[in-house]
Amino acid sequence: MKHERATEEIRELAALYALGSLTQHEAHSFEIHMREGCSVCEAEFHKFEHIIAGMGFAVDEAAAPDYVKDLLLARIERENRPAMAAAAPQATIPESKATQTKSDTPPAPPLIFSQPAQKQTSILAWALTALFAIAALFMYFTSKSGQDANNQLLADYSAAKSDLDNLKTLLDVQKTRIGELDQILSITGKPGAKVLRLSGQVPAPAAAGAILWDGVEGKFLAFGVLPPEPEGKVYQLWFLSPTAKIRAGLLKLNLTNRFFVSDLIPRDAANATVAGITLEPDNGSQFPTLPFYAVGRIAD
Ligand SMILES: [Zn+2]
Structure with a gap:
């Protein structure tokens, strides 16, 4: 099924795919969907891919998508809610039990320990990626807008300075002309000139x-x-x-x-x-x- 236009859902999917934050299954379906020729999803993906690739670099055209931050935050909240709820009763797991699975999976924070191993890793990786992305996006757009403001100030300043220089030149020309006219008048007024x-x-x-x-x-x-x-x-x-x-x-x-x-x-x-x-x-x-x-x- 091809999409007619980009919805919040599509943008979220494309953003998460670009960040590498979908599950393998979700990512695979999204790839197939794009390969089947949904230009809307592909365009959204390329938009985010461009933004993510440009993080920390000077990119000329950059529209700051405020909603990226919002939807990432919303997703973290949504993903965390069941995790927190499920983890709450398990918060006092004995140390020995927590280390039992050490051999086959990396140690995970006790809060999400009760989740299935694959889901834990996915959420943790996702949350870290998302936090990193938010921080990077924030820094990127902050420095970018600061730089833009500076450039604008500089441009305004040099425009004003050039206006002033032009005025000075014009004034000098006028002064010279008035001086010349005075000299002409003073001679032409004389008897015998x-x-x-x-x-x-x-x-x-x-x-x-x-x-x-x-x-x-x-x-x-x-x-x-x-x-x-x-x-x-x-x-x-x-x-x-x-x-x-x-x-x-x-x-x-x-x-x-x-x-x-x-x-x-x-x-x-x-x-x-x-x-x-x-x-x-x-x-x-x-x-x-x-x-x-x-x-x-x-x-x-
Ligand atoms: Zn689509």
Whole structure:
């Protein structure tokens, strides 16, 4: 007879079989029953076999079957009740009688001495196996859930930390932008300040930017966006007059390929008419390496 679904009885049978705690006869019938193709019983058996095999090891998926403990306890109670009752009147067996059977069977505790030898061994072995299994299951699931809780805490902690790091980064970016905006406003508000637009040239048509030129204070501010610089190269700003090409510092791009530079106008660049950006080797150059990536007119 095949089973339609797992009942408590089937689970108990499968659990006890997996623990090796059925009598030989019971185990044999269960094996035949599974061999005859009861997939329900077989599935239950494999479930318990898996749990028992995994005791004390780290197994990834593990559903803690609370009822295993309950049904084991219930079975111990059930098995012990008749044993205790039968043993009670025999509790005062004389020592000599208790040792009589020593030659053919191992010594058994006096409490269950009156039981038939095979039944005694079976119950004792079963009770020990069950107690061991309960202890092992308990330890396994306790340590497993403790470990899970720890892992969860760690995951929560690192998630919170990464959120905080992201917020800090965002805040730093905002602070930088506010600082940049303050500098832009302070220059553009000054009388005599000029704004020149930087336009992308052939190698970088999408390049764009501006230079705020404060001839009175002798300061300039350059900002914009450029294509990411190749490894080992850096953008350099130049001020060009009809007679000279004047170095005006390196333009380091941030993570969004933007630059923002504030510096003093070089003394000999006071009458420069054009600003230009080139791509130079890592530490910059003495003279611009053509072509220009962006260009803007300082004076009309
Ligand atoms: Zn079955």
